[in-house]
Amino acid sequence: xxxxxxxxxxxxxxxxxxxxxxxxxVIEAGPCVVTQVKTKDxxxxxxxxxAYDDKKDKHTxxxxxxxxxxARVSPKKILREFTRFEAGHQKKYGDVLTVDIFExxxxxxxxxxxxxxGFQGVxxxxxxxxxxxxxxGQHNRxxxxxxxxxxxxxxxxxxxxxxxxxxxxxxxxLINLQVIKVIPEKNLLLIKGAVPGPNGSYVIVERxx
Amino acid sequence: MSKNELMKFVEDQxxxxxxxxxxxxxxxxxxxxxxxxxxxxxxxxxxxxxQRVGSGPTETFTVRKISSGIGVERIFPLASxxxxxxxxxxxxxxxxxxxxxxxxxxGKKARIKEKRV
Numbered sequence: 262x263x264x265x266x267x268x269x270x271x272x273x274x275x276x277x278x279x280x281x282x283x284x285x286x287v288i289e290a291g292p293c294v295v296t297q298v299k300t301k302d303x304x305x306x307x308x309x310x311x312a313y314d315d316k317k318d319k320h321t322x323x324x325x326x327x328x329x330x331x332a333r334v335s336p337k338k339i340l341r342e343f344t345r346f347e348a349g350h351q352k353k354y355g356d357v358l359t360v361d362i363f364e365x366x367x368x369x370x371x372x373x374x375x376x377x378x379g380f381q382g383v384x385x386x387x388x389x390x391x392x393x394x395x396x397x398g399q400h401n402r403x404x405x406x407x408x409x410x411x412x413x414x415x416x417x418x419x420x421x422x423x424x425x426x427x428x429x430x431x432x433x434x435l436i437n438l439q440v441i442k443v444i445p446e447k448n449l450l451l452i453k454g455a456v457p458g459p460n461g462s463y464v465i466v467e468r469x470x
Numbered sequence: 471m472s473k474n475e476l477m478k479f480v481e482d483q484x485x486x487x488x489x490x491x492x493x494x495x496x497x498x499x500x501x502x503x504x505x506x507x508x509x510x511x512x513x514x515x516x517x518x519x520x521q522r523v524g525s526g527p528t529e530t531f532t533v534r535k536i537s538s539g540i541g542v543e544r545i546f547p548l549a550s551x552x553x554x555x556x557x558x559x560x561x562x563x564x565x566x567x568x569x570x571x572x573x574x575x576x577g578k579k580a581r582i583k584e585k586r587v
Contacts, residue, residue, distance in 0.1 A: 271477045274528050275484055280505075280551045287480050447479055460474075 263347050264467030265291045266313035266339055266360055267450065269373065271460045275441065275451070285441050285451040288371075290363075292448060295356040296340060297330045301356050308344040309352050312337035313463075337423035339463055361445045363468065370436045373464040378429035382406075387423040433457040481514030484527035486549045490491055492531075494519050494569050495582050500533060500546060501554040515544055518582065522548075523566040534572065541573065561585035 267290030274284045297310035312329070314337055321329070321336040332354040347353070355462050363369060383389040383406040386409075389405040410418050435456065442451035456464060492498050499516040517535030520543065524530055529548040534541060547554060562582035572580060 270474055270480075271525070273477065273481055273484075274526075274547075275549055276549060278548075282547055282550065288479060291478055315537075444480075447476060449476060449480065451480065 262343065262345050262467060262469050263362055264311075264343050264465055265360065266293050266311055266341055267291065267464050267466055268314070268459055269456055269458055269462050269464050270449075272455065276432075277441075283441060283453055285453060286456040287465060288450040288452060288456065288466065289448055290360045290450045291358055293358045294332065294334045294337070295352050295354055295358070296329065296334065296337070297342075298352060298354065299342075305450060308342050309346045309350070310340055310342045311358065312340050314338040325461045331404060331463070341465060343467070349410065350420045359445065359448055360443055360448050361366055363440050363443055363466070365440055365443055367440050367468065368450070369440055369466055370410060370434055371452065371456045372432065372434045372439055375429045375431050375433045375457045376459050377427075380426060382425045383423060383426040384426045386425060389423075408414055431442070480527040484549055485487040486527065487553070489548070489553075489556040490558050492519055492556065492558050494521050494567050495564030496558055497560035497562065497582075498533060499559055500544075501556070502546070503552040503554055506582075517542075517560065518562070518569075518572065520570060520572065561587070 267288045270289055272284065272286050274282050277283055280366040291313065293311040293313045294393045295309055299306060299308040299310070301307055312332075312334065316336050316338045318326075318336060325336065334355055352462070378385070382404050383403045384391050389404075389406055392399055392407070393400040395403060406423075409422055435454075438456070440450060441452040441453050443449075444451075450466060452466075458464060496519050497517065498519055499514050502513050502515060504511055504513050515533060515535065517533040520532040520534050522529065522531045527549040530545050531548060532543055532545050534543045536542070560582075561584065563585050564582060572582075
């Protein structure tokens with residue numbers, strides 16, 4: 262596995278060589294630096310830690326400053342660990358990963374946090390149909406969940422019953438998205454289709470091979 | 471909201487042909503490339519522009535015509551490589567940017583006053 266941290270910029274569409282209109286998400290990916298290399302002997306498992314997006318020195322605590330000093334890099338906003346990173350990789354502290362680890366046309370996975378939707382009912386949150394009818398004696402039950410269980414036995418509602426509640430804001434991974442274009446001079450990736458989260462949110466682009 | 475600099479960079483890379491100015495209410499002829507197997511031919515679609523939506527490479531416009539008594543609307547992406555040419559036949563005088571009211575009108579009422587140049 263290999264990957265990189267990025268930021269969702271927005272969506273647009275481009276035309277491919279066949280003249281097809283392709284919806285794309287623009288992601289500013291990297292450059293990321295290696296801030297820690299974990300090994301089986303020392304930490305019990307193999308992983309590398311990548312950092313992305315500069316932040317000011319004065320916004321960095323002393324402990325983190327020491328962590329970044331070890332890799333000889335400026336303070337970063339986002340730190341993420343990648344386990345099972347390219348078996349036998351030769352990455353060292355302070356190494357830089359850029360967007361050119363990806364190729365046009367290959368399939369990658371994108372991890373992000375979906376947009377928060379607030380408190381939503383069962384129709385939006387779980388895809389219930391509602392009562393489907395505004396007539397036949399129905400009154401203000403158009404988006405109601407219906408029965409949530411039997412009566413005296415079991416005289417309780419089962420755990421996990423799908424009801425209204427907070428929706429969105431979850432970690433979502435989309436797999437097998439195609440890379441349409443790589444623009445190394447601006448650290449940009451164009452990915453076919455949508456990606457979870459609002460514009461400006463952090464995403465992880467990874468490849469399993 | 472101003473567009474992100476990087477977003478602009480990506481959108482600037484999409485080539486858009488230069489077409490004559492047109493807006494809702496104008497009568498245009500769109501020459502469209504159609505690929506059938508190995509063959510390529512051109513087809514004209516003449517009608518009234520109902521609206522222009524979006525900007526940059528995602529801009530589209532809707533053209534409406536009456537074909538054998540039935541209203542037909544077609545949405546073209548402005549940046550589409552299949553658009554060969556757009557010819558403005560008539561400049562119309564309309565008061566709004568989206569003239570969907572035209573769908574409900576027939577006969578003499580569906581006429582649009584021509585702009586005097």
